[in-house]
Amino acid sequence: MTALTALATHPGPYADGGFHWWFLFFPFGFFLFWVLFFVALRGLVFRRWGGPWGGPGRPGMHRGPGAEQVLAGRFAAGDIDEQEYRARLEVLRASPPTHG
Structure with missing residues (x-):
């Protein structure tokens, strides 16, 4: 075979x-x-x-500190006075947030 x-x-x-x-x-x-x-x-x-x-990630993901946190940091550092802080904070809270 x-x-x-x-x-x-x-x-x-x-x-x-x-x-x-x-x-x-x-x-x-x-x-x-x-x-x-x-x-x-x-x-x-x-x-x-x-x-x-x-581009932007999932909804709810933040890329850094918010505008109010930055403003509070500038106030705490003494860059702006209380009157300017309150005026800018009022403008921030009155305007809708923007993306991008």
Whole structure:
């Protein structure tokens, strides 16, 4: 018997009953790996840089101190007096917040 004849008559991996269920793990596992990879990458981009193109992040994420905090810091440092502080605070609280 030659080697080619032996290979041709070998029953093969499916001789005991056909298709094996565990073979489905490979395509589903591959798909699941890439889905999890891109979900993690998207989360990293939004959390680290604030957005996909450096834009604003999720609602509620703050990039730094608010205008009232900056104004209070200037008042505490003595850059502005109380009258100017109160006037500017009133203007800040009267105007709607802007984004961007």
